[in-house]
Amino acid sequence: MAVNWGTVCGTVMFLALLLPAELANPSRTKYVPKWKKQACEIPALQNEHSHYTCDDNGEVKCLPGWTGDLCDVPICKKGCDPLQGYCKRPGECRCKLGYYGELCNKCIALPGCQHGYCNNSFECLCEEGWDGLFCSEPICRLDCHATRGYCDWPGECSCRLGWSGETCKDCQVLPGCQHGTCSKPLECKCNKGYTGILCQTPICAENCHKEHGYCLKPGECRCKVGWWGPNCEQCYAYPGCQHGKCRRPWECLCDEGWGGLLCDQELTYCDTHEGLCENGGTCVSLTEEDGDFRCGCPERYTGKHCEIEKTPEQMFPMRNQTVNKKDRPVLSTSKRPTTTTAAPIKLTKLPSEKPVLKVSTTTESKDEKTNET
Secondary structure (H helix, E strand, O other): OOOOHHHHHHHHHHHHHHOOHHHHOOOOOOOOOHHHHHHHHOOHHHHOOOOEEEOOOOOEEEOOOEEOOOOOEEOOOOOOOOOOEEOOOOOOOEEOOOEEOOOOOEEOOOOOOOOEEOOOOOOOEEOOOEEOOOOOEEOOOOOOOOOOEEOOOOOOOEEOOOEEOOOOOEEOEOOOOOOEEOOOOOEOEEOOOEEOOOOOEEOOOOOOOOOOEEOOOOOOOEEOOOEEOOOOOEEOOOOOOOOEEOOOOOOOEEOOOEEOOOOOEEOOHHHHOOOOOOOOOEEEEOOOOOOOEEEEOOOOEEOOOOOEEOOHHHHOHHHHOOOOHHHOOOOOOOOOOOEEEEOOOEEEEOOOOOEEEEOOEEEEOHHHHHHHO
16 A cells, blocks of 8 residues: 555644644753742752652652642541541541541431431431431331320330220220229229229129128129028028027027027926916926026015015115104204205114115204204
8 A cells, every 4th residue: 555645744744733842842841830940949948847859850759648739738548538538647537527437437427316327427317117306206106096105116006094905096994993894094884783993893683681691793692601591681590499590690599488508498387387476476487407487576576486575665665764853954043144064875774784864964053053052
């Protein structure tokens, strides 16, 4: 293939015109800005804290760990986040406010954030199941009642006082309520057949005796010890009681004509022994242990057989009290005031050894002394 040297030469000339003078003439020195040349012209004493050196051509050469036009920018630790970290000396990595970590690649969450994280500094992005500014509020079960329920951990549903159920929509009966329901919190409405504050007492049969009977379930009537009958109104007599009855358990009150501990002894002593009681007395048969019989005497007679007539003193004991004439108070006819003091009543024994009431008085008066003389 033939080369068109004319075309090639024309192209070379065209490129030579377009290239900078430095490239067109390699023998010329590389361009160095004036301020950079001046950096190397500063005396060594004034340049001792700089982080560069000058080569033979007067160019700035940065020391290791430094960069920049004047070598005043430290090269940070490898991997240090360029946005969240910085350095003042080579090889270090200082974190900006809101970040931490060896390479300043970790953010600091909002102070007080409990169940959250951050992508940027001072954020609090809540984890699943938590809500609120500080992610401290758990998100309860979806159907948990908004006001009657609460939760301490996500997905739970705990009921407030007075409410119950999986979603806290049901009322809670009064603590201790046994046979009742509720239509509002802490209520105890008794079921049919029960009564009491806690619906703990069954309602017994209608006529069940209140004292002698009881029940364990509604409508029944159980008798306490010593009582029996449909309504527990009848008592058990003493075991072995034959002709008697009871008013309280284990009694044996004998029927008329019977006696003994078990009312098994027929009282016929008066029937078989006539004339035991005199002067109109009434004979009452007794058991052998009690003396066989007893006489009920008229008012004027006494004794086992009503054979003794009572004396007047026995019939009228108050008439036996007499007053001594000498000890009677004397009435004074004087108009002067007198003072009479009654002596205490004394009982003196008569030959019959029956007490006699004696009343004595003392009178302190001049008129009485005059009358006695």
